[in-house]
Amino acid sequence: MKLFDVYPINNINIVKARGSYIWDDNDVEYLDMYGGHAVISIGHTHPHWVQKMEEQLEKIAFYSNSIKIPLQQELADKLGKVSGKNNYQLFLCNSGAEANENALKLASFHNGRKKIIAFTKAFHGRTSLAVCATDNPSIIAPVNETDNVVFLPFNDEDALKDYFENHGKEICAVIIEGIQGVGGIRVASKLFLQLIRNLCTEYGAVFIADSVQCGYGRTGKFYSHDHAEVNADIYSMAKGMGNGFPIGAISISPDIAPKYFMLGTTFGGNHLACAAAIAVLDVIENEKLMQNAEEVGNYLMEEIEKIPELKNVRGKGLMIGFDVPDELKDLKKNLLFKHKIFTGEAKPNVIRLLPSLALTKNDADKFLAALKEEVTFLVSEKENISASVNA
Ligand SMILES: Cc1ncc(COP(=O)(O)O)c(C=O)c1O
Numbered sequence: 001m002k003l004f005d006v007y008p009i010n011n012i013n014i015v016k017a018r019g020s021y022i023w024d025d026n027d028v029e030y031l032d033m034y035g036g037h038a039v040i041s042i043g044h045t046h047p048h049w050v051q052k053m054e055e056q057l058e059k060i061a062f063y064s065n066s067i068k069i070p071l072q073q074e075l076a077d078k079l080g081k082v083s084g085k086n087n088y089q090l091f092l093c094n095s096g097a098e099a100n101e102n103a104l105k106l107a108s109f110h111n112g113r114k115k116i117i118a119f120t121k122a123f124h125g126r127t128s129l130a131v132c133a134t135d136n137p138s139i140i141a142p143v144n145e146t147d148n149v150v151f152l153p154f155n156d157e158d159a160l161k162d163y164f165e166n167h168g169k170e171i172c173a174v175i176i177e178g179i180q181g182v183g184g185i186r187v188a189s190k191l192f193l194q195l196i197r198n199l200c201t202e203y204g205a206v207f208i209a210d211s212v213q214c215g216y217g218r219t220g221k222f223y224s225h226d227h228a229e230v231n232a233d234i235y236s237m238a239k240g241m242g243n244g245f246p247i248g249a250i251s252i253s254p255d256i257a258p259k260y261f262m263l264g265t266t267f268g269g270n271h272l273a274c275a276a277a278i279a280v281l282d283v284i285e286n287e288k289l290m291q292n293a294e295e296v297g298n299y300l301m302e303e304i305e306k307i308p309e310l311k312n313v314r315g316k317g318l319m320i321g322f323d324v325p326d327e328l329k330d331l332k333k334n335l336l337f338k339h340k341i342f343t344g345e346a347k348p349n350v351i352r353l354l355p356s357l358a359l360t361k362n363d364a365d366k367f368l369a370a371l372k373e374e375v376t377f378l379v380s381e382k383e384n385i386s387a388s389v390n391a
Helices: 047-059 070-083 096-111 128-132 157-170 192-202 226-227 271-286 290-306 331-337 361-390
Strands: 014-018 021-024 029-032 089-093 115-119 149-152 173-177 204-210 235-236 249-250 311-316 317-325 344-346 350-352
Touching: 014 157, 029 226, 029 361, 070 089, 070 249, 070 271, 096 128, 096 173, 096 204, 096 235, 096 249, 128 317, 149 157, 157 173, 173 192, 173 331, 173 361, 192 226, 249 331, 271 290, 290 311, 290 361, 331 361
Parallel strands: 115 149, 115 173, 173 204, 204 235
Antiparallel strands: 014 021, 021 029, 089 249, 235 249, 311 317, 317 350, 344 350
16 A cells, blocks of 8 residues: 655654654764654653653553543643643644634634634644635635635734724634744734734634644743733644644633533543643643743844844744745755754745754754854855856
């Protein structure tokens, strides 16, 4: 049987991982500035996470949601504390798309409305409604097409006000990433997030903060929307939550009341997933990883800004992007194959950094040295080519 070929992949077989490093089957070491797509929050195979998972596996890995699973309450208590939203309610699922799908569906159950506002370049996942709130028609199948989602320009306060003034009572929810990931590390402005909060409150719409990529402490605060000092009605999360073990969730305001069977899942909140997520929160707290993300992230951004060829350095904490000009288009590839450093990308020309929140300053320095060396190399190569053409 063949694999269904949906990903362009690098021909590298990673067999071992620890902290911010991974090794291939030839024992070549790589620095992981990509975190397996923002998933590795506390570092690969963190000993506390491994121990908690092993202990749980020896007891029980799964039973259905038809019984009491005290680990779910333990996770809810910890998440409430670390996220600073003790009075919110937790629904557990398995992935980011599923979290957003449930958030949107719950919003519609709550206010009985249908219209969703999403923003240009948004990515919210690949399930039926989440994909329709994603600004990429090429991944929306004909069967999923809907008129229920409108896209407004990102960070455009006037367009948002205007839409609410004309359609306010129809709007079910506004969904927004605090920092767009797939869209190329675009930071939602504080004023824009505050306006969303005010308009949602005024018109009875639900504010959904997609924190799947930008949440879980990555930006130095638990949810990146916290930088705007607003509370959303629902936060969706996944990637960093299990440090690689699949788990997603929504954190729901106390103003939204549950009803039996309005949401549900077979695997969500299973014992092993909860053990992974609890271990992650233990480490985030004990090792002060949000503070580390802020400090090391600020340092990285300041240093990258000193490289004049790299443009428009942006982000928060350890969610960083910069534009790579056309003449340096081999930068990402060369970082990987010459310097053994994984980075992320966003189309057409953005390098995205999404390392573990435990990235050390030494690791950051190692990355910066390679980055500077490679930029210098590519610039000189380019100069040599144009000199020989002009000779
Ligand atoms: C902001 C955001 N929301 C949702 C998703 C979907 O998450 P998943 O791939 O776990 O379904 C992603 C994945 O990249 C994401 O970046």
